[in-house]
Amino acid sequence: MNTALRRSDGRPGALWAVPALLYFALFAVVPMALVVVLSFCRWNGLGSPHWAGTANWTRLLHDPDLGQSLRLSLLLTVVNWAVQTLICLPLGVWCAGHQRARAVLSTLFFVPLLMSSAAVALLFAALLDPNFGLAHAIGPWLGVDDGNFIGDPHLALWTVTAVVTWQFVPFHTLLYQAAARQVPAQLYEAATIDGAGRWRQFLSVTLPQLRHTVVTSSVLMLVGSLTYFDIVLILTNGGPGTSTRILPLHMYLTGFSSFDMGYAGVLAVLLLVAGTTLSLLVVRVTGFRRMTSRREGL
Amino acid sequence: MSAKTLATTGRTAGTGSRGGPRAAAPRPRPGLVRRPGRPHRRPCRRPDWLGGLGAAAWLVIVAVPLYYVLASSLREKSDYLDAGPLSVPHHVVLSNYRTVLDSGFADYLWNSVLVTAATVALVLALALPAAYAIVRSRSRFVTAGFSVMLMGLAIPAQATIVPVYLLITRLHAYDTLTAIVLPTAAFSLPMAILVLTSTMRDIPGELYEAMTVDGANATQVLRSLVLPLTRPGLVTVGIYTALGAWNGFIFPLVLTQSEAHRTVTLGLWNYQGQQGGIDVPATMAAVVLSLLPLLAAYLVGRRHLLSGLTAGFGK
Secondary structure (H helix, E strand, C coil): CHHHHCCCCCCCCHHHHHHHHHHHHHHHHHHHHHHHHHCCEECCCCCCCEECCCHHHHHHHHCHHHHHHHHHHHHHHHHHHHHHHHHHHHHHHHHCCCCHHHHHHHHHHCHHHHCCHHHHHHHHHHHCCCCCCHHHHHCHHHCCCCCCCCCCCCCHHHHHHHHHHHHHHHHHHHHHHHHHCCCCHHHHHHHHHCCCCHHHHHHHHHHHHCHHHHHHHHHHHHHHHHHCCHHHHHHCCCCCCCCCCCHHHHHHHHHHHCCCHHHHHHHHHHHHHHHHHHHHHHHHHCCCCCCCCCCCCC | CCHHHHHHHHHHHHHHCCCCCCCCCCCCCCCCCCCCCCCCCCCCCCCCHHHHHHHHHHHHHHHHHHHHHHHHHCCCHHHHHHHCCCCCCCCCCCHHHHHHHHHHHHHHHHHHHHHHHHHHHHHHHHHHHHHHHHHHCCCHHHHHHHHHHHHHHHCCHHHHHHHHHHHHHHCCCCCCHHHHHHHHHHHHHHHHHHHHHHHHHCCCHHHHHHHHHCCCCHHHHHHHHHHHHCHHHHHHHHHHHHHHHHHCCHHHHHHCCCHHHCCHHHHHHHHCCCCCCCCHHHHHHHHHHHHHHHHHHHHHHHHHHHHHHHHHCCC
């Protein structure tokens, strides 16, 4: 130990990283491998898992809720990504300015970031209450006469999307704000000399400079969308009917309400595959291999 | 602190440290040596009305629910039911907070404090040496391990909940606060290490060289060079990890059972459907209480949070 820690060149040895790597392996990598094994087992959460062969996997083909939950998760992911990016990118760039008003405003903008999903869900459950909430007042205004946004199977998912957006816009705005502050001022000066207007500058200077952040933020959004679960659990519990039973919620209810851990394992593997595929896709499509890649030029 | 001064002082710190043994190396103010010579940037100087309009719209969307939480928590239940959700409280009362704290919420708050503190301590203790090794060690094993860990950023923690539950029951940690801390810390590690390595990479190589030429070993370099210069990164990681731990829902939900080990988020959930209809003013008081500690931490470390996230992502 001692020799590894004290090298003559003053560099730390590999041993310094071992505790973190071991710890991460035990509580994150091993569970990932284990979930694959468990997907071939029958287990009710008590006692020991028993080998069940491919029974859980064949059941996948006959699960009436699966198609629905996959579709809902995909829809939620795509809509969230589009809506949040459209809001966060311009908002973040705007917040990157230096006026005092912006500093004050951006502090306020970020308060939702500090709230837990449970708190956000409770807040909106109360606001969306058709009898005593704000929904009662603004419902007719939006064409929903009874104000019952979460009780309507056609509206529930969109309502959930709106709530999720409210909660997560601050974080991604923060990322874009941080990135926009890194854009060198000379680029804007040069663009101004070339006669570029504000919109042109945004398109030709800001946007290209932010592309790494777009990738990072997109990956985090996509993976995040796959895990939205607590908000939906508290706000709608998958209902009405199965109209908001997204994949992670389907998995949780299968495992921890129906105590069917094996089949929940199958659904978890689907989630893992979906998450990894989506992130790899984004990174590949945009041409960036490493999430830590540095900004080019200047 | 303008970045021009940052850049120049950064450079002089680099040359100056060659003079004395380890006298000059530590001390520079945190965040000082952010890539020497890089010019500063200021995207928008004049106010732009379109952006202002958009920001104002978003302000309304954010502020209305927040006002609702605060106003509801300060009014009597009858006032809430009679006067409508967005009206100004008839007269301000604190009784809702009393009700909430008396109903056991104080214990949940304390449990969350314990869980959050333990998670942050564990994450920092593991991530700091690891990030140091990733940036400075020449071992390929470390780099490979880090790549695996970066993939962890893309792992939905929920997907591993079943095996984590199995693991925790086998470790005989089920229904303890430790059960919450262990996986929460594991899933906070990748982000923590990412932010810390980025902050450490921003320290100019000459500073490391100057110290090692003077015969400092790895521990001494960490203590008197890396540690002071990565303080903003450490603050960011602390706040970010605390956010995750304090607001964590699925691990407490699945890994604990008894009232005595309930955390704030589960305590909040309790309010839904308790006593038939929801007592909205009391629930909103609980929401405010659950938010206050994080708000305090955020306001203290806001500056660092932004710069740390820049280092971690904003490239």
